[in-house]
Amino acid sequence: MLGSDTIGIFGRMDERLCEIARTGNVEDLLRLTEDHPLLLHTILLEGGENPLHIACIAGHVGFVKKVIGLKKEFAMEQNQNGMTPLHIASAAGNIEIARELLKIDSNLCLVKGREQRIPLHCAAVKGRVEVVEELLGASGDSIAYITARNESALHLAVMNYQYEVLKVLVEHLKKFNKEDIVNQKDVQGSTVLHLAVSRRQFEVISLMLNEEFVNKSVLDINSLNNAGLTPLDVLLIFQSEAGDREIEEMLRRAGGARARDFSLQSLEADRTATSDVDQGRPQSPAKQLLDYFKYDTIKDSPARVAFGRTAQMTMLLGSQ
Numbered sequence: 008m009l010g011s012d013t014i015g016i017f018g019r020m021d022e023r024l025c026e027i028a029r030t031g032n033v034e035d036l037l038r039l040t041e042d043h044p045l046l047l048h049t050i051l052l053e054g055g056e057n058p059l060h061i062a063c064i065a066g067h068v069g070f071v072k073k074v075i076g077l078k079k080e081f082a083m084e085q086n087q088n089g090m091t092p093l094h095i096a097s098a099a100g101n102i103e104i105a106r107e108l109l110k111i112d113s114n115l116c117l118v119k120g121r122e123q124r125i126p127l128h129c130a131a132v133k134g135r136v137e138v139v140e141e142l143l144g145a146s147g148d149s150i151a152y153i154t155a156r157n158e159s160a161l162h163l164a165v166m167n168y169q170y171e172v173l174k175v176l177v178e179h180l181k182k183f184n185k186e187d188i189v190n191q192k193d194v195q196g197s198t199v200l201h202l203a204v205s206r207r208q209f210e211v212i213s214l215m216l217n218e219e220f221v222n223k224s225v226l227d228i229n230s231l232n233n234a235g236l237t238p239l240d241v242l243l244i245f246q247s248e249a250g251d252r253e254i255e256e257m258l259r260r261a262g263g264a265r266a267r268d269f270s271l272q273s274l275e276a277d278r279t280a281t282s283d284v285d286q287g288r289p290q291s292p293a294k295q296l297l298d299y300f301k302y303d304t305i306k307d308s309p310a311r312v313a314f315g316r317t318a319q320m321t322m323l324l325g326s327q
Contacts, residue, residue, distance in 0.1 A: 021050060028058040028074075031067030040077060047078045056086040063095040068103045075111060082111050089121030090129075097126035097142065100135035105142070113145040122155040131160040131176070134169040143179050150179055156194045165202045170210055173199075177220050186225040189215065196233035200226070204238045204254065205245065212254060216261045228263050239263040 024046065027035045036058075040046060050057055059081040062070045071092075074081060085091050093115045096104040105126075108115055116126050127149045130138040139160075142149060153159050158166075164173040180186045189199055203211040214220055216228075229237045236244065239258045242251060243265065257263075 021046075021053075024050070024058055025061055028061035028067075028070065029065055031062060031065060031070040033070055033073050036070065036073060036077075047081075051078060051080055051084070054084065057081045057084055059084075059092045060086045060090070060095060063092045063099065063101065063104055066099065066101050066104070068101075068107065071104050071107055075107065079111050082108050082115060083118070085118075085120055089124075091115065091118050091120060091126070093118070093126045094120050094124070094129050097135060097138050098129040098133050100130070100133060100138055102135075102137045102141060105138050109141070109145050116142045116145050116149055117152065119152075123152075124154050125149060125152050127152070127160050128154060128158075128163055131163045131169060131172050132167050134164075134167070134172050136171050136175055139172050139175050143175075147179070147183055150176060150185065151188060153191065157191070158193045159188060159191045159199075161189065161199045162191070162193050162197075162202060165199050165206070165208065165211055168206075168208070170208070170214075173211060174214060174220075177214060181220060181222075186222055189221055189225070190227045190230060192230070192232070196231070198227065198230050198232075198238070200228065200238045201230070201232055201236075201241055204241050204258075207247070207250060207254065209250060209254060212257060216257055223261070226261075228258070228261055229266075229269075231266060235266055237264060237266050240265050 024036075024039060027039065047058075059071060059074050062074060082092050085094075090098075093105060093108045096108060119125055127139065127142045130142060150160055154163075161173060161176050164170075164176060177189070180188055192198055193202075197205075200212070200215050203215065215226065229239075231237060232241075239255065242254055242258065
């Protein structure tokens with residue numbers, strides 16, 4: 008068991024190591040670890056922020072390589088903000104550090120941090136196109152991962168106005184036949200198209216409705232959010248800009264409709280069906296057979312109905 012004096016020494020060493028990590032001085036790192044061989048191991052046991060986190064923030068590639076060589080386990084650790092070194096490098100857009108970390112284990116790009124975010128989510132939020140491409144190359148499945156709020160990387164790109172990242176993501180979906188992810192709904196039930204329309208992102212809407220990127224048969228253009236609104240509803244209910252007319256035309260040309268249109272169609276279909284019965288139009292033989300097997304669950308039992316209507320069924324079948 009470590010005594011209080013030893014703990015104090017390691018505490019001071021921790022502060023010194025943090026300073027070395029901030030400056031990225033590899034020679035000082037080697038001298039310190041030679042003088043205190045258990046230092047890195049002790050820091051790993053303590054958890055929280057480690058020298059690799061700090062070096063990733065500062066962007067010291069050479070220092071990162073050396074720390075990985077001494078203690079690669081640091082790459083798996085999350086700091087107090089729920090971020091691994093790869094989360095940090097991805098958000099910072101440091102492609103060289105990201106590549107070094109992925110050499111340890113490509114599955115690092117699937118580690119979930121705070122709110123279930125993976126490094127791809129961090130890169131998408133910050134618009135780090137090159138890192139996004141690197142992460143997708145390491146694990147194509149990462150594009151299907153969602154946050155605690157059910158947000159995909161596409162949601163995050165649109166929410167943060169990162170069009171170039173969104174374009175890379177959509178191209179990846181098309182290449183690997185995963186286009187259905189564009190219909191993923193967040194915790195509010197909003198798809199990427201809902202978000203793009205609510206933010207009047209003309210360029211994003213054009214991309215989503217372009218069949219060269221998203222197959223029309225895949226895109227659910229009239230998906231309903233939790234408020235029961237389609238993307239067109241979102242546009243028309245919350246009108247705000249002169250460009251709304253162009254967006255409305257784009258949506259309608261692609262088959263966009265309002266939720267109430269579906270309700271009216273359904274109501275009209277119900278009225279037509281009721282009218283057919285009221286007007287005494289002849290039923291088809293199939294419909295007659297279907298109605299024959301219906302019985303009142305309160306007054307009739309299946310046995311009584313079957314026994315009492317045997318003759319009727321025989322006559323009905325014989326007449327077809």
